[in-house]
Amino acid sequence: MTVFTEVPSPFCGVGTDDLTIQVDGLTVKVTAYGCAVNSPAFEQAIGDTSPKIAGKTVSLQEAVSKAACLLADSKQSVMGGCATDVNGMRALLSLADRCGAVVDNMNFTAARNNFLALQDSGWMNTTLAEVKNRCDVLLVVGTDVESFAPRFFERYIWSQDAMFLDNPHQRDVIYLGKSPSGSASLSPEGKPATVLTCVNEALPEVVLALRALVKGKPIQALDVCGIAIADLQSIADKLKAAKYGVVTWAAGALGVDNHAELTVQTVSEMIKDINDKGTRCSGLPLAGKEGDLTANQVCGWTTGYPARVRFAKGYPEYDPFLYDSKTMLANGEADTLVWVQAFNVNATPPVSDIPTIVIGRSGMTFTKEPDVFIPVGTPGIDHAGHAYRTDNVVAIRLKKLRDSGLPSTADVLTAIELALQEQNHVN
16 A cells, blocks of 8 residues: 655646545545545546457557557548647647547637637736735636635635735635535635626626726616626725736636627736736636646647647648537538547547547446547556646646556557558558
8 A cells, every 4th residue: 555645636627736645556545635526536446447349358459450440541530538648638639630630629619718718809817826825806707616626715715825915814705606606715714705696698798897897987777687786896896906806717617609708808808907907917717627728738839729620631720610529520520539538437428420439547438339449547647647737837747646557648649640650651
């Protein structure tokens, strides 16, 4: 039995790096500082480690060869999921380039809310360290933070060792839209969060009204979607009076295919307005689960675009709508699916009639057996690696905790590319 301390997590998005984990053979147990996200993810029992073709056990080489054959016969393959570490994503992009595939991260449709706002007008964002050390007013927009990252408040809001705050426990926390699901936003001194609720559909109008108040524009109405203008004015005044205000949101929580990018843009422009008035304020988009930020970071520095790109023309083409893998599969635009998911056994590929190759975490079960399934190790458990956390500035160095004998995603994808290259030479 081995005990590891100060273990970083690739699962929660906010870079918790203080876990204590006990490893006994292949069994992993979080014994300190776990949470509802990290503990189940680390403790997921290892399943069958054997590769399979159509549900039948084969050698790794046979599975790799079969996957290469399927890709060689493909005219338009799609590589989805993309839940892996930095090296895994590098290998995926290399294989996609060779195949002319579409690469689409499974969380991109939600992340598109952020990317469209960023690409159109830019934003001013901060880091988790700045939140911990400087933030005195936190506005949460349309998001239940503690269900997304259960230890966010413990680690970054109520921490006693803030460098530039006399009493971090007196920070103001304001929820606009969704209510918190638990008590994590209650300060250790008993100071509750201010909560102003509205349905998601009303959030764009509410945020627009808040921005108008920040800019000093008069509003004749007494309320907006059930929220009193006086209460919104109080939020505006607190943000303008803060020494370092932070506005946070999770793009997926705002909804998909409902133009939530306009809400993100309004929030981002409001942050600029506050800075124009001489008060520091920054945004903090919450993300980083299922390897989504890692996929977008690696794809970004490799191609210049986030992870919804197509390589069919010999160079990367980006389109946040056209290369949606779900739409492509539904419309019959793809003839082979490669699904990469090294973190979550429940995130299985969409069921389809086309040949499917799954490079997934050991323990996955399927409604329909894929043509090829190659179990891989999980970064931060079965092998070392790097993954990006929610603020995009830190690549977490993940530890190897056990020797499962499972290959990494990068190893498998590289082997498939080499096999494909050999087949092309033969042909």
